[in-house]
Amino acid sequence: MNDTSASTEHAVREHVATEHSVQRTSRALIVALHGAVRAVRMYPVENNAVQKAMSELATAVARVTDTDGTCGVRRIGDYLFINETRLRLTLDNYAAVAHVLGLFREAGIGGLTIVGAPAARSWVVVLSFLQAPPITVPEEDRMGLLAARLEQASIVGFELSPPSDEPGGDDAELDQKERARQTYVRSLDVTRDVMTSARLGKSPSLKRVKRAVQGIVDAILTDTASMLGLTTLREFDEYTFVHSVNVCILSTALGRRIGLSKLQLLDLGLAALLHDIGKSRVPLEVLNKRGVLDEAERALLQTHTWQGVLALLSLPAGTGRAWRPMIAAFEHHMRTDLSGYPRPVRARRMSLFSRVIAVADGFDAATTTRVYQASPWSPADVLRGMRDNARLGLDPVIVKAFINLTGIYPVGTVVVLDSFELALVQQASPEPTALSRPIVRLLSDAQGNRIVDTTLCDLTRRDDSGHFLRTIIRTEDPERYGISISDYFA
Ligand SMILES: [Fe+2]
Ligand SMILES: [Fe+2]
Structure with missing residues (x-):
């Protein structure tokens, strides 16, 4: 190897190494920011968890500022930028990215620049305000309100910038895996939005949801393995929206396996994504309760089936009612022998979509560490149970197709x-x-x-x-x- 090529190679390696470390510090910042947001939401300010999250956030901000001289987080389209770097999505940051994107959108801001090293107290105020956006005012007015509230509270060290419409990057340059992650994050963001607006009594439009489902169906048709891989990470399970997106991915992959057409897959995907929308009408104390639910709480949780129908009925009719999603929302816990809930008055057969969604739902729920489930079973155990335990009331043919799809040992085992x-x-x-x-x-x-x-x-x-x-x-x-x-x- 001659000198020039050796030095070129050296330069390339250097470049790759810097790129990596920039991505790492950027990713650490978003994960820390997300951690702080969660801590502020879940615990009182004086709690250790909040203090720890704040000091981690301060460290992450300092690291970015040290390298770049400044520290700004911006949302452009569906992408997050830390200063000039577009954050690459990885499996350990996508939920954080989706969450931060959603916060910015709801707060009506495009960017947040941190000036100097704000005190932990200031951070707590900023993060609390961000999580309680004035949803009654139009989005374009929210940033001004937020700025005014911060000024009133004498919070300094933060600069807000308005949302920008410029496209966030060229999709062509993304590799297939990253494109799958991008689709996933976008769907998480949309689903979270639908669930929160339903909870607030607003009627979200189905248009964005349909577009997200289309993305998932396309991704399943081109690269099933990458998409299925994304459902194996179930860390942020307390959110119904992560579960909904996983069930949507698993259902469409399963639907494809049993030979449904693309149009049918779009319908199925939509029904799967919205199957638990009724949970937006169940009180959060019940939904997030740790430990076993008492009888009254269980009954309340079970209403999410028919409440789902009501939630879907209250959507703007637009291009037509979401009939199939209503049926799936109503039937998905019914079990094939009708021993589940709600109890039907007369004999009926669960629709094909409901039977597919019940299998995908059962699998995702059982393999997730939920708030009310101390340790999840291994995916292989869950599959065995689904196949052998008739009491679960799953359609054996669909379960067989599911095992064919994932193998006896699913991805991530x-x-x-x-x-x-x-x-x-x-x-x-x-x-x-x-x-x-x-x-x-x-x-x-x-x-x-x-x-x-x-x-x-x-x-x-x-x-x-x-x-x-x-x-x-x-x-x-x-x-x-x-x-x-x-x-x-x-
Ligand atoms: Fe459900
Ligand atoms: Fe579910």
């Missing part, structure tokens, strides 16, 4: 191989018959040493004598090994 290596399921096998032989990434060798293996391992591979090279013997709890699954899908 940690497994032990007969070679005693530990591995993570990365993708279902492309061979439809090889349900128990997905494509995995090795996590540790036979002695239990963690390895960083970037190559994927196809479990359908055989040696010369025709024996499988590796076979799954059981599943493992990732937490036992301190494995953070999101690291492997970023």
